[in-house]
Amino acid sequence: MDVLITVTLVIVVALVFDFTNGFHDTANAMATSVATGALKPKVAVLISAVLNLVGAFISTEVAKTVSNGIIKEGPGGVDITPVMIFAGLVGAVLWNLTTWYLGLPSSSTHALFGGLIGAAVIGAGVGSVDFGVVLSKIVVPAVVSPLVAGSVALVATFAAYRMTRNARARGSERGFRYGQTVSASLVSLAHGTNDAQKTMGVITLTLIAAGYQGSGTGPSLWVILACGLAIGLGTYVGGWRIMKTVGKNITDVQSPQGFAAETASAATILISSHLGFALSTTQVTSGSVIGAGLGKRLAIVHWGVVGRIATGWVVTLPAAALVGGVAAFIASTSTVGLVVVAVLAVAGGVTFYTLARRKPISAADVAGSSTAPAASDAALAGEVR
Structure with a gap:
């Protein structure tokens, strides 16, 4: 197949991934604000979409990490081909759709990198991947960032409830809701500076590989x-399934907690974007929500839900790598193989969409006050006094 046609196909699939990243990660910025009633669902996703687009223009450090760091470059250029990148993107998109259908806030970042690494290893060998960069700028931030964000959110929530006497002081609840409008907007801006850049890096890597x-x-x-518009549009569509999990099922989020979680997330993501760390914004925001839950009642977090989320974090990169590797193996055989992978990817997307239509989750399911499910851990919870 002509190189230009292959590159065009890769760019299209990359923008599709960016779109799925948008609706998959809408919950990162707006779940707690919607759950507490600080913002209406449609208003929240509109604000998030616009700020994701703006954030895409602020920095390109993460994009450079993707395009010039993960895949090794030799004297003749990068060792990966556009076909391999296409296969890696297929793995990332299918994993994003799988976790979206399950309502699981997994990492779009790790799905993307997993798919690319799997495709590169199968297509160009283990030596084509710079695992030093993977460790320092992907794996380490993945472990540290949710712990840092969660710790900051825990302390901030504890302090907020102390200062406002458990948020019952006159006007304090309303004040935190107004504050959430700002803090949630900052998370959306930060998300654009980090996640939109990953697709920019992939497209840039493709253009370099093709000469x-x-x-x-x-x-x-x-x-x-293009990447800013794609992720902004995806965000506006609204990932209600995952938003329900983050905003309602991890902990019973109230406005002070939401404000603390969003502020901690925004600070962590913006600093990491400046340093070129391609971290998972999903892990950061989930860690912040957990920390906010602990900060209020010291134990009122539904650990069964957290366990499911953590399992998704661990499985995401190898699962996407496996799909990306298989797709690379098939697509690299011939033009027919490339077409087969494309058809299977479309069929997979249509399947998940059809399944989701049978059990729809809308904006109405995530709006208003948080109603997290009961958990046995709640019996051990104690109000901060």
């Missing part, structure tokens, strides 16, 4: 704009 762009260069303006 359309010089080795070591950053994303072009049209790439930044």
Whole structure:
């Protein structure tokens, strides 16, 4: 198949991934604000979509990590081909759709990197991946960032309830809700600076691999704009399934907790974006919500839900790598193989969409006050006094 056609196909699939990243990660910014009633669902996703687009233009450090760091470059250029990148994206998109259907806030970041790593290993060998960069800028931030964000949210929530006498002081609840409008907006802006850049990096890597762009260069303006629009549009669609999990099922989120969680998330993501760390914004926000739950009652977190989320975190990268590797093996055989992978990817997407339509979750299911399910851990919970 002509290289230009393959590159075009990769760019299209990359933007599809960016779109799925948008609706998959809407919950990162707006779940707690919607759950506490600080923002209406449709207003929340509109604000988030616009700020995701704006955030895409703020920095390109993460994009450079993706395009120039993970895949090794040699004298003749990168060792990965557009076909392999296409296969990796297929793995990432299918995993995103799987976890979206399950309402599981897994990492789109790790799905993307897992897919690319699996495809690169199968197509170009283990030596094509710089595992030092993977460890320092992906794995380590994945472990540390949710702990840092969760700790900050825990302390901030504890302090907020202390200062406002468990949020019962006159006007305090309303004040925190107004504050959530700002803090949730900051998370959306931060999300754009981190997650939109990952797709920019993939497209840039494809253009370098195909010889359309010089080795070591950053994303072009049209790439930044296209990725910003794709993730913004996906965000506006609204990932209600995952938003329900983050906003209602992890802990019974109230406005002071939501404000603390969102502020901790925004700070962690923005600092990491500046340093070029391609961290998982999903893990950061989930860690913040857990910390906020602990900060209020010291134990009122539904650990069964947290366990499911943690399992998803652990499984995401290897699962996407497996799908990406298999897709690379098939797509690299011939043009027919490439077409087969494309058809299977479309069929998978249609299947998940059809299944989701049978048990729809809408904005109405996540709006208003949080109603987290009862858990046996709640019996051990004690109000901060």
